[in-house]
Amino acid sequence: MRNRDLLPRRTILRSAIAMGGLAVAAPVRAALPQFTPNQVMGPFYPVEKPLDQDADLTAISGKSGQAEGQVLHLMGRVLDSQGRPISGARIEIWQANTHGRYTHPADTNTTPLDPNFEGFGVQITDDEGRYRFKTIKPGAYPVGENWIRPPHIHFDVSGRTGRVLTQMYFENEPLNDLDRLLLSARNQQALIAKYQPPTGEMEPVSLAAVWNIMLPEV
Ligand SMILES: [Fe+2]
Known part of the structure; x- marks a missing residue:
């Protein structure tokens, strides 16, 4: 038998109020939905x-080449505030x-263009809100001298x-901790994709990442 079982109920109640009165009195707040924040x-x-607007950015229709870099399978779901x-x-x-x-003509970085990389993709979510893109993990790039x-x-x-x-963004990137845009987000974790092991049908050296999007209701 536990000690608690030996105590009179009134004693237990007094102790509970003394130890946690504030917590008992405080209103219970439901967890707020973690809407995906906007960024610039x-x-x-x-x-x-591109003419072939699709979910595969690693190849361009009519070209035989493949985009340079590490293939990334990016997937997730679009959800409402109730999940x-x-x-x-x-x-x-x-x-x-x-x-x-x-x-893009406004990009003045001097690193190479990739004629086989599409750079833009479109997808419509399915009945379960799912999306999936095949792309390349993007490289970091400078913006001015110190960023x-x-x-x-x-x-x-x-x-x-x-x-x-x-x-x-991607998890485990040291540059995340220095990025002014990511740091300005009110809910940074909601913007960071998580890696998972590639599945059997993916290229063995590819990356797989999951990122869910919670849309606001207007
Ligand atoms: Fe960008």
């Missing part, structure tokens, strides 16, 4: 979108290539009732 669009949204899947959401992504260079942007992918996600325009 940035200057490199494609001027010309329910949002089907039919449109997801656009755009990103730098493995050298940290955008296919190097960590690897990231720009996302524009439109669901039935909400939209988020943001940037997704």
Whole structure:
């Protein structure tokens, strides 16, 4: 028999109030939904979108080459504030290539362009809110003298009732801790994709990462 069982109930109640009165009196707050925060669009949204707008950025229709860099399978779900899947959401992504260079006339970085990298992709979520892209892990790139942007992918996600325009980052990147944009986010963890082991149908040396998106309701 536990000691607690030997104590009169009134004694237990007095002790509980004395030790945790404030906690008992405080209102119980439900966990707030972790909406995916917005981030700036940035200057490199494609001027010309590729003709073959699809979910595979590692090859361009009509070309035999493959994009340089490490293949990344990026997947996740688009959810509402209750955690329910949002089907039919449109997801656009755009990103730098493995050298940290955008296919965009405003990108003045001198690292190489990759003629086989698409740099832009589109996907519509399925009945379970799922999306999946095959791309290349983007390289970091400098912005001015004292700022190097960590690897990231720009996302524009439109669901039935909400939209988020943001940037997704990768876990375990030291540059994350120095990035002014990521640090400015009110919920940084909601912007960071998590790696998982590649599955059997993926290239053995590829990366797989999961990132879920919670859309606000307007
Ligand atoms: Fe960027």
